[in-house]
Amino acid sequence: MKTEIISIGDELLIGQTINTNASWMGQELAKIGIKNNRTTTISDTEEEIQIALQRAEEYADLILITGGLGPTKDDITKIVLCDYFDTELELNQEVLADIQAYFKLRNKPFLASNNQQAMLPKKCKVLRNAMGTASGMWFERNGKVFVSMPGVPYEMKHLMETGVFPEVKKTFGLQELAHRTILTHGIGESFLAEIILEWENRLRESELEMAYLPSPGLVKLRVTSNKGDSKLVNTFCDELYEIIPEYIFGEGTITMQETLANLLMERNETVSLAESCTGGFASHLLTKIPGSSAFYKGSIICYSYDIKEKELGVPKSVLLDKGAVSKEVVEILSMEIKKKYTTHYAISISGIAGPAGGTEDKPVGTVWISARSNQRVVSKRFNFGNNRERNISQSAIAGFNLLRKLMLEETN
């Protein structure tokens, strides 16, 4: 079985919007054992949509289409679908009632352009959309399924979850893929590949597939059996814990911050942060997690010298002698924030994110991080290179890992 995603919209092509819809769909499809084989992103013109539909019909069994269903004038997907499936629009009374209720609930006036949203192709099965005004449309032809959905991410996700996945599972007899993804931190792709070379060769001889998925600071190793042989996948993945135990921090789609959050919640303990160069990003990663108030109390973002000094007790002499990016400063920061915010642990981060501020001794990318428990403090110097955004995100993740390792050592 093959799957293709068709993403419609100039805003995607010219990069004003990032195509997160396609990646979300790819991820969710994988979870039910469907691999997305191709994603095609096109303009919302009749010609482009027609070509994409034809090619997708030749290639794939399941075609998921997003975008071009809004009430505004540049949205023509519905018209092209009518033409492609040789049908016409008709007023769907149930959908019209849905839409009117939708506006009433939100106390918003019902506009003429919204009426248009209840005009739907005769030949399709309508998937009702409780999150917006554009319905999903399910077409079948010669055993192939086409689903058209709006491009607004939360509407598309809602339709996928409530309408598309249940129907897809019913319509196709799905063979489950078996896969596991091992997450590593602190080692580059080439070095990792060298260390696991012999393991990887054996894996490929066993007809498993393996992919390296690098992202800033992390390399993910995805092991897949297309035959659904989860036992074989497990044998190989478990072996990795013998070969590279110090680099593995989790599996699947968990993030570094989630592994730390889980540890804290298991122990019913709390953390606070003093962030300089990361400017709130580390705290944001923790507070993005629903329920984070269980383990996170607060932070000080001490961007200026002033605040490091007045609010976190770093003596001016230390700032001047050692610099704000130093072991001494991060250790005072983690001590003070932990005390002030009365938490079990603290992380502090101070570095030169760039592009300016580097020196010969401490080039852009130099970051000092400290993690502290009631018993101990560990501090480490990193260099993450010369890209500001990467520095910020890698510093945050390295900070979480430093505390995670400290916490794990304290149990042992």
Next chain:
Amino acid sequence: MKTEIISIGDELLIGQTINTNASWMGQELAKIGIKNNRTTTISDTEEEIQIALQRAEEYADLILITGGLGPTKDDITKIVLCDYFDTELELNQEVLADIQAYFKLRNKPFLASNNQQAMLPKKCKVLRNAMGTASGMWFERNGKVFVSMPGVPYEMKHLMETGVFPEVKKTFGLQELAHRTILTHGIGESFLAEIILEWENRLRESELEMAYLPSPGLVKLRVTSNKGDSKLVNTFCDELYEIIPEYIFGEGTITMQETLANLLMERNETVSLAESCTGGFASHLLTKIPGSSAFYKGSIICYSYDIKEKELGVPKSVLLDKGAVSKEVVEILSMEIKKKYTTHYAISISGIAGPAGGTEDKPVGTVWISARSNQRVVSKRFNFGNNRERNISQSAIAGFNLLRKLMLEETN
């Protein structure tokens, strides 16, 4: 002239990595007057790459390919390109020297797998990569250009900027597009469309194109003249400032936080934040901006009641009577952080991000935001709905807009 981007990699298809490369390329191409007409994302298999190359050659004049050039075993793009262009790999001594120097500079051992990176197709022009070990490859055939680049974003960007764009400008006689993008905040797509209906009709009659690009909290209006008629584009865009002045906050690719940052820097003034539900995200958006220490001093992330009380002087009685999400609390927070961190302005945000914590009076999505200057405080209640991440990002942006408007009023 038509352009196609081919993104290679299973990690993109199954959504383990979001295809930010394609959107960046689309954006940058638009800046030099090239529209990206299609993006195709495929597996790194020989068959898929062959099909994509053939179709792209039929369709487009410029084909930009990313991914599948790493030193690991699942990267086969280079081999397929040799086959497609009927050529073979040869050792490129200059690139070999580059790669060896690259490893030496970083004090990393040179591995056998890295040698492979200096083997390049005879028929291509090599684009040297100072940021990594995979070279760019420029092929020409029948007036069509194919460029293959690594998928690592900063390497791809470096190659595009140093090698691809200059060559593309030389090779193609480019007709400049004319476009302007007007950024609005605080009004939904349908309502906006209704207000500007007459304007939009006239615009389309004048052979301009217009697209609505909604993203959380914002709607961008992109006006394009395919004939490069920038005067006509300007006439229409300038008119919008008469029709919807209260909603426009900027143009182009500027973000709300950048408009605020620019205002602060123009006036040489500073801001501090007290963040509850946004958990550091608002501070992060400000500190992501290079040079942010000029206008941003620091924040307190007062996630727990405790810290609101002890560090920001919110009386327990107010927290209990009014709740943490209230006008009274955000006004105390903005007052206290402004005083404590001695800044000209302050923003405070307290809300119920969800999924838990909502009540009948204050459902999930309820957020109180306060912005304060030396003279005044403005506070406003919002409801951003029931998605945690959207709540966080919309709250931050609404906070910036509240302060931005307050600052603009004070000049007038």
